[in-house]
Amino acid sequence: MSENNGRNPTLDDVALHAGVSAATVSRYINNPKVVAAATGERIRAAIAATGYIPNLLAGGLASSKSKMVAVLIPHLTDSIFNDTIESMTGELAAAGFNVMLGLTGTGIGRTEDVVRAALSRRVDAIISTGPLDAELADLVRRGPALFIQIWELPEDPPGLAIGFSHNAAGRDVARFVLSRGYRRPHLVTANGTRAAMRRDAFKAEWQAQGGGAVTEAQVDIPSRFGHGRRVFADIRRMELLPDVVVCGSDYLAQGLIVEAQAAGLRVPDDIAVIGFGNSSVAGEMRPTITTVEIDGARIAREVLAAIRAHSAGEELPQRSVDVGFRLIARESA
Amino acid sequence: MSENNGRNPTLDDVALHAGVSAATVSRYINNPKVVAAATGERIRAAIAATGYIPNLLAGGLASSKSKMVAVLIPHLTDSIFNDTIESMTGELAAAGFNVMLGLTGTGIGRTEDVVRAALSRRVDAIISTGPLDAELADLVRRGPALFIQIWELPEDPPGLAIGFSHNAAGRDVARFVLSRGYRRPHLVTANGTRAAMRRDAFKAEWQAQGGGAVTEAQVDIPSRFGHGRRVFADIRRMELLPDVVVCGSDYLAQGLIVEAQAAGLRVPDDIAVIGFGNSSVAGEMRPTITTVEIDGARIAREVLAAIRAHSAGEELPQRSVDVGFRLIARESA
DNA sequence: ACGGCCTGTGCAAGCGCTATCATCGGGCAA
DNA sequence: TTGCCCGATGATAGCGCTTGCACAGGCCGT
Numbered sequence: 001m002s003e004n005n006g007r008n009p010t011l012d013d014v015a016l017h018a019g020v021s022a023a024t025v026s027r028y029i030n031n032p033k034v035v036a037a038a039t040g041e042r043i044r045a046a047i048a049a050t051g052y053i054p055n056l057l058a059g060g061l062a063s064s065k066s067k068m069v070a071v072l073i074p075h076l077t078d079s080i081f082n083d084t085i086e087s088m089t090g091e092l093a094a095a096g097f098n099v100m101l102g103l104t105g106t107g108i109g110r111t112e113d114v115v116r117a118a119l120s121r122r123v124d125a126i127i128s129t130g131p132l133d134a135e136l137a138d139l140v141r142r143g144p145a146l147f148i149q150i151w152e153l154p155e156d157p158p159g160l161a162i163g164f165s166h167n168a169a170g171r172d173v174a175r176f177v178l179s180r181g182y183r184r185p186h187l188v189t190a191n192g193t194r195a196a197m198r199r200d201a202f203k204a205e206w207q208a209q210g211g212g213a214v215t216e217a218q219v220d221i222p223s224r225f226g227h228g229r230r231v232f233a234d235i236r237r238m239e240l241l242p243d244v245v246v247c248g249s250d251y252l253a254q255g256l257i258v259e260a261q262a263a264g265l266r267v268p269d270d271i272a273v274i275g276f277g278n279s280s281v282a283g284e285m286r287p288t289i290t291t292v293e294i295d296g297a298r299i300a301r302e303v304l305a306a307i308r309a310h311s312a313g314e315e316l317p318q319r320s321v322d323v324g325f326r327l328i329a330r331e332s333a
Numbered sequence: 334m335s336e337n338n339g340r341n342p343t344l345d346d347v348a349l350h351a352g353v354s355a356a357t358v359s360r361y362i363n364n365p366k367v368v369a370a371a372t373g374e375r376i377r378a379a380i381a382a383t384g385y386i387p388n389l390l391a392g393g394l395a396s397s398k399s400k401m402v403a404v405l406i407p408h409l410t411d412s413i414f415n416d417t418i419e420s421m422t423g424e425l426a427a428a429g430f431n432v433m434l435g436l437t438g439t440g441i442g443r444t445e446d447v448v449r450a451a452l453s454r455r456v457d458a459i460i461s462t463g464p465l466d467a468e469l470a471d472l473v474r475r476g477p478a479l480f481i482q483i484w485e486l487p488e489d490p491p492g493l494a495i496g497f498s499h500n501a502a503g504r505d506v507a508r509f510v511l512s513r514g515y516r517r518p519h520l521v522t523a524n525g526t527r528a529a530m531r532r533d534a535f536k537a538e539w540q541a542q543g544g545g546a547v548t549e550a551q552v553d554i555p556s557r558f559g560h561g562r563r564v565f566a567d568i569r570r571m572e573l574l575p576d577v578v579v580c581g582s583d584y585l586a587q588g589l590i591v592e593a594q595a596a597g598l599r600v601p602d603d604i605a606v607i608g609f610g611n612s613s614v615a616g617e618m619r620p621t622i623t624t625v626e627i628d629g630a631r632i633a634r635e636v637l638a639a640i641r642a643h644s645a646g647e648e649l650p651q652r653s654v655d656v657g658f659r660l661i662a663r664e665s666a
Numbered sequence: 667a668c669g670g671c672c673t674g675t676g677c678a679a680g681c682g683c684t685a686t687c688a689t690c691g692g693g694c695a696a
Numbered sequence: 697t698t699g700c701c702c703g704a705t706g707a708t709a710g711c712g713c714t715t716g717c718a719c720a721g722g723c724c725g726t
Binding site: 667668669670671672673674675676677678679680681682683684685686687688689690691692693694695696 | 697698699700701702703704705706707708709710711712713714715716717718719720721722723724725726
Binding site for chain 2: 060
């Protein structure tokens with residue numbers, strides 16, 4: 001732990017200590033196997049002795065690879081994406097990438113600020129749960145950062161998309177609901193495109209299969225536990241009660257169940273509830289919640305693979321990766 | 334949007350375009366009011382025209398100020414800290430700081446990795462919800478980064494602490510429970526120091542006030558919704574049912590309420606429940622959950638103020654900031 | 667024995683900024 | 697008018713690293 005002089009030890013200090021050039025130390029750090037074993041050992045010891053901590057600002061500047069990725073999500077609290085983000089952060093950290101957190105949900109223009117901040121830091125990739133408006137997409141495309149949109153598969157993604165078909169999900173839920181013999185579904189969706197896609201696909205399939213009328217309600221983004229109260233109150237005011245409520249998130253489903261139970265209804269006997277996302281609560285609620293599982297860990301792996309490939313300068317083999325989904329039938333419907 | 338040549342426009346490009354030196358452009362960007370108004374206007378136009386995006390890696394390297402702070406939390410899902418983190422990220426972003434997310438909960442050694450990564454990026458501050466072990470604390474102290482521990486007020490914080498007294502919180506909850514006439518409290522705490530402090534303070538006060546026996550149970554960190562099931566099962570097995578359960582988090586309290594209700598008990602009549610943190614669910618649950626509110630926004634503001642002061646080279650006026658807490662009596666107890 | 671090659675290492679030129687210092691005109695008090 | 701100071705700007709030296717290029721030496725095939 002020699003202090004040299006006041007300042008942090010640099011590559012040169014380590015090089016001096018190990019009796020090699022700075023270049024060799026740099027090589028050892030970034031790709032140990034290109035230096036001779038004996039040299040490597042000396043460098044390792046020198047690093048330990050000096051207490052050297054690499055300066056990734058300098059490294060990033062020189063290599064124009066920041067080893068940092070920006071993750072854009074609307075919110076942190078009760079977010080349906082948290083599982084995915086958590087897996088991703090872990091996966092990336094293990095590969096030496098760090099995550100810069102960008103919250104886009106707090107006010108208009110935030111997304112632009114966050115994207116600009118990410119570009120300013122020369123992130124290797126920007127991972128977003130939502131699309132970018134045209135101008136921003138342009139901005140990103142101009143730079144070297146890889147843009148990855150997750151949880152969604154747009155027609156012509158600006159970069160790479162890793163997600164699943166919300167159409168298929170909506171359709172499959174409709175089939176499931178039909179197969180369970182429900183007649184009067186009520187669809188509660190957050191006012192966003194993804195949820196709307198699932199809703200429309202549900203309705204299309206429902207009609208195609210000869211189902212009857214479908215009622216709907218909207219909630220604000222993000223679709224949260226607390227919305228359950230208002231949604232349920234609205235349902236109670238309907239002349240004909242739905243026999244199943246399809247929700248845009250597990251948290252909303254949970255809130256609805258709590259409300260229904262507080263009102264003396266039994267779930268699923270009096271009213272069934274279906275969630276989305278298979279958040280941890282879904283399997284732990286009473287009753288357990290029927291939902292659609294998205295494999296966040298799988299998304300995380302695909303994201304990492306894409307970033308690695310892109311960093312290595314390879315072309316991406318595909319524009320989008322479908323990780324699918326899985327309907328999990330539990331007690332609530 | 335002149336493309337110059339393939340690469341991103343740099344300061345020099347902007348300077349050329351505006352007919353000034355790079356130094357002046359830099360000044361304009363970092364501190365507009367030191368350049369003449371007319372010059373500033375020309376530079377503004379040049380930036381827009383060239384589509385210039387500052388390179389914060391280069392800037393950080395030159396100034397040794399990264400404008401980035403690391404936030405260390407155990408988890409993202411159902412975390413009691415999310416409100417605070419969200420406020421903080423917003424507050425920091427508005428001040429030009431970006432947040433690097435560090436998840437420490439996934440396995441041993443992760444904290445060290447995350448801290449080293451943060452130091453590698455020369456963050457201006459490290460904000461952590463937990464303490465650092467001695468070796469890491471040393472490492473951090475050696476560098477220029479400000480270490481801020483939040484949600485806690487240790488005796489002799491390594492850096493700055495912004496939080497509240499868990500002792501006082503435990504004590505106040507005990508008083509509240511007594512004042513409500515409960516006789517047989519059951520304390521469910523996560524196995525961490527903070528929760529333990531509250532528990533011990535609760536017991537001390539309870540005994541001091543002549544309360545009877547207190548029973549306890551432990552859950553894993555993080556204290557989550559799903560733990561409710563096991564905790565409740567254990568409670569049912571007790572010979573004498575507690576009349577109030579004091580939980581380490583609102584999520585756990587929520588899980589417990591759900592379980593209790595599923596078992597046909599009424600909350601709070603048959604069994605009362607108290608949470609911690611005033612997460613959004615606490616006010617939205619049926620029954621609404623009595624809890625202890627921590628002002629995350631306040632913590633965020635204090636954090637930002639400290640970072641600003643530290644970046645400006647000022648000494649911190651104090652070692653710790655007590656933001657207090659507030660017991661919110663609701664329906665569940 | 668010799669040229670070609672491959673491995674391991676050093677040299678030095680940047681990467682794009684910031685910050686120190688110097689310079690250059692006024693405006694203004696004496 | 698003279699000298700001084702101050703506000704605005706330019707020139708320049710790094711910040712700590714990466715990386716292309718050069719080079720030394722050992723190994724091989726012929």
